[in-house]
Amino acid sequence: MPETYHAIDELVTPFCEELSIPFIICQSTLRGRIQDWHLKNNAIPMIGFKSCTGNWKIRVIRRIMREYVGNGRGKPLVRVQLGITTDESRRANASDVKWAVNSFPLIEAGISREDCEDRLVKAGWSVRKSGCTFCPYQGSESWNYLKTNHPELFEEAVNLEENYRANRPGRRQGLLNKPGRWLIDGIPEKKGSECDSGGCFL
Numbered sequence: 001m002p003e004t005y006h007a008i009d010e011l012v013t014p015f016c017e018e019l020s021i022p023f024i025i026c027q028s029t030l031r032g033r034i035q036d037w038h039l040k041n042n043a044i045p046m047i048g049f050k051s052c053t054g055n056w057k058i059r060v061i062r063r064i065m066r067e068y069v070g071n072g073r074g075k076p077l078v079r080v081q082l083g084i085t086t087d088e089s090r091r092a093n094a095s096d097v098k099w100a101v102n103s104f105p106l107i108e109a110g111i112s113r114e115d116c117e118d119r120l121v122k123a124g125w126s127v128r129k130s131g132c133t134f135c136p137y138q139g140s141e142s143w144n145y146l147k148t149n150h151p152e153l154f155e156e157a158v159n160l161e162e163n164y165r166a167n168r169p170g171r172r173q174g175l176l177n178k179p180g181r182w183l184i185d186g187i188p189e190k191k192g193s194e195c196d197s198g199g200c201f202l
């Protein structure tokens with residue numbers, strides 16, 4: 001979302017600089033942009049398949065961490081702090097590698113999503129939930145926001161889905177996660193699953 005990049009430039013980067021915290025943007029050198037890869041491979045990200053978060057988030061971040069810590073031959077080398085809140089504690093899973101140990105500081109501090117939002121508002125920060133613009137985990141509200149506020153990005157999602165449909169005939173489900181319902185036909189009234197329902201970083 002452009003709002004996420006704006007928040008990084010205007011809020012996160014200055015905040016990290018002030019506290020001398022290194023802020024590194026990790027990019028996939030193997031597969032390139034997530035939307036380009038899916039377009040080229042006639043694919044879309046799908047609920048239940050964790051390849052998008054695995055390939056464009058977890059593996060990319062781990063590769064960068066490895067550059068810093070090297071190889072500990074099974075020993076824990078990194079403490080990964082994941083910002084999962086108390087209301088989504090089902091997502092707080094142990095790491096699947098020994099060298100990077102997951103920790104959940106917000107859960108340890110008893111902080112919920114609402115608490116986070118309250119704190120951001122009090123600090124004068126206006127932040128929208130981050131995520132890919134074409135994420136199948138987003139609900140109708142989020143799709144409508146994208147369509148209204150970033151029509152060119154909504155169009156990109158439509159193109160991604162239309163390319164998938166054209167090249168994979170017989171597939172009945174797209175980014176709206178509803179059989180037979182496609183973005184080009186409009187966004188259903190009913191809310192779908194939300195982006196924080198656990199697709200990423202499980």
Ligand code: SF4
Nearest residue numbers: 052053131132135199
């Ligand atoms: S935000 Fe959605 S599309 Fe993007 S990596 Fe996460 S689950 Fe996949």
